[in-house]
Amino acid sequence: MDREKLFKDAQDIIIKCDNDRVEEVAKLALSEGIEPLEMINEGFRVGITKMGDLFERGEVFLPELIQSAEVMKKATDILMESLPKGIDTKRGTVVIGTVQGDIHDIGKILVVTMLQANSFEVFDLGHDVETEMFIEKAKETNADIIGTSSLLTTTMKYQKELEDELKKSGLKGKFKTIVGGAPVTQRWADRIGADAYAENASTAVREVQSLMGS
Amino acid sequence: MQKYATRMGDGFRVELTEDEIKQDIEEGTNDASEKGKIEPLSKDAQNRLLEIFKCPDKSVGVERGSEVILSYDSGTTKFKRANVSVSKIQSLQIYERLIGADTLELAHIDYSFKPVKPIVVFEQPILEQALLMTIPPLFYGAMPNLGLYSQPDGPCENPADLLPKGKISEARESYEKQIEYAVKDMVYVGGQMYEAGADGINFDTTGAAGDAEFLAALKAVEILREKYPAMCIQMGMAGEFVLGMHGELYYDDTRLAGLYTHGQLELAQKAGVTIFGPTVNIVTGKSLPWNITRAVTFTKACTDIATIPIHACMGMGVGGVPLTLSPPVDALTRASKAMVEITRLDGL
Known part of the structure; x- marks a missing residue:
């Protein structure tokens, strides 16, 4: 599957708070050989950043933002599980x-x-x-x-x-x-x-x- | 290059050139226009604002004949906050006879409907006395203050605890329950004080806790209007934008979350409000030309469509007035003059 399409799907999942599709897309990305961190940075994180911007512009509201963050966490957990143990991915x-x-x-x-x-x-x-x-x-x-x-x-x-x-x-x-x-x-x-x-x-x-x- | 004294939104004194003021005026009106999806101020209005900011006088005012009504909220609590030891009735007399207030407002020190409920019988005789001793219309005022209905101050679970845990539906349920409690209190207190003789009821700082609080106030207004058709109901808002703390609440098919001033006004009118107070919060990191122009733009969007009087909320951190404990006179008078001259509103 097209990498760009997967990144776009990941962004959409976060923006639409689509908890049902997050596992499918995260696992599909892994099966397509996309690095977990690349999938997070180019896909899901772009989505959560857009959500933040939409929130600041008053186009989405607190519950949606929190739901998106929950979906983001689920995606991150699935992708991080595939990394070898001992790799610290936290940014600070x-x-x-x-x-x-x-x-x-x-x-x-x-x-x-x-x-x-x-x-x-x-x-x-x-x-x-x-x-x-x-x-x-x-x-x-x-x-x-x-x-x-x-x-x-x-x-x-x-x-x-x-x-x-x-x-x-x-x-x-x-x-x-x-x-x-x-x-x-x-x-x-x-x-x-x-x-x-x-x-x-x-x-x-x-x-x-x-x-x-x- | 000549510079003009002005301030930032936090009251800090700065000096700006004419071009800088012009730019801030343009950016301020464009910000309101973009966010509220409303018309920016005309070039003529922008030039008028520029003149107000360039005026070297410390305080400014409007021409004779252009004065507007001055209605004051929470009149009986403010002197106490300044540690001036006066009674409620003395406070009202000071507003009437020394400050030039056109309307007066009796209020309890907590300034929320909920704590007034158990003491309403003590507030009524003070109101009756005040009515005998003052002339202007006398309001009873309080805030809907939905925060008092969740733990630790009230019976409902606190959405601020539930939301970070991802318990969205529980948080929404809590807000919906809080609305029921708040409506009962507002209708009870509003009705009791009106029957004791108040000329009107003021719902102050409405929507401070978000869309659920705005809905509660609209419902309470609707009930009071039906029960007391002649009652004057004033509604002052908490900000130019209704926070979507619940996110899925509607009044008359209009989603409350994200409503800007003119949208708030339309619903308030529909519910039965008779005087509306649009509120535009200050942005501390921006200049007064930016902030006042932005506030004027949002307020003008209300005066352009209003069928009821508009009294803009002006004071610490709202209406283009800096967020300082004592509003500087240069800033307060410029914000007031700009509001009156550009928006042609009915009162401050």
Whole structure:
């Protein structure tokens, strides 16, 4: 079967949240000799990126985005199973949460969904997370990146507190940081010394990839 | 090259050249046009906005005769937030006699329908007293606030817990149950306060929790309108776009998820709303010329088709006003002037 056709099918499966066809297409790709990672990158991941863009444009909504991410996970699991044991395909580890005093979760959940769909290992600490919990979890999981979300102008200060604590404990270079949330801007990120700022979930994936150098 | 003082959406002061302002105005209106599938502002309107942003005055205003009604939401909670120790009735008197408010609004400090339900009998006598001591129309206002109907604050499972686990149908069921509870509370509180003498009921920040909350408010309005045909019902929205948290909810065959201001207005009119407040949220990383123009474009799409009065929501982070704790006067007055002069709306 035509490789391009298989890649296109994979994209369509993600965009249509087609859980019924995902196994068939993933296995067909393997039987046609397509490398698992190539099938993910050229097919399924293109689909999930398009879904992210459609979500940002208000053309698809949260439940569809989450359903697509579930289909993406199933595809990734099937394709990864075919790789020899010991090959680590994860693109990085991210510890993420909404900062102390802030219970706004939805934007952060979207970022988690999109990062997971893009093969990042994500430890979601939820909301109202104290600064030291971010650091402890990052140490425990040997994370690459700590992501913080803040929707309130009154809780943004905890993003700065994280930067200050990382500097104080000599961990600033070890863990990269990314910040987001409605009142947060690139200027705020620069001011507090965060390594990256993301305006939305799609940008968050791009920024995290960039921080990982991939 | 001459530069003009303005701000970013987060209130940060910047200076832009005329060309930069022009470009931001054009991009702001095009952004609204593309997203809302509405007409961008005409070149004349864009030039008028340019003049407003180039004006060196710190605060600006409209010409005599072009003033619009100033209706204020949540009037009895705002002074308390600023740690000013005044009673509810004193707050309303300050709005009436010192601030120049054309309508007043009594509200409970929680500003949500659900917590008012058990204390409605305490709110009614305050309303009765306030009616005797003030002249402008007096609303009772609260937010639908669907978040209070899911755990840990309410009986339903929290969709924000269910969705990340992929439990889409369970999350949707929870939203549908929450709608039932919220409609009951809004109808009860709205009816009780109207019968106590309120001139109108304000559904504020509608749709903040997404499409399910918007549907709950529309249903409540429908019931109240049928029961009280003369009731004034004001609906202020939470944003220019209805979030699709459920995604499959419809009102009168119209999918609620993804509706922009003019689509929201059409359904609100149909349900029985008598004053509509379109809300356009600020984008903190963009300039005020971009944000105000975008907000004006979305609002004009409402005033062009409205059969009811339009009172645009203006304030911290909405209507082109920066997201700062105290809105800067230069930004607030420019956003207000732009709204009034370009959209020809009925009130702010």
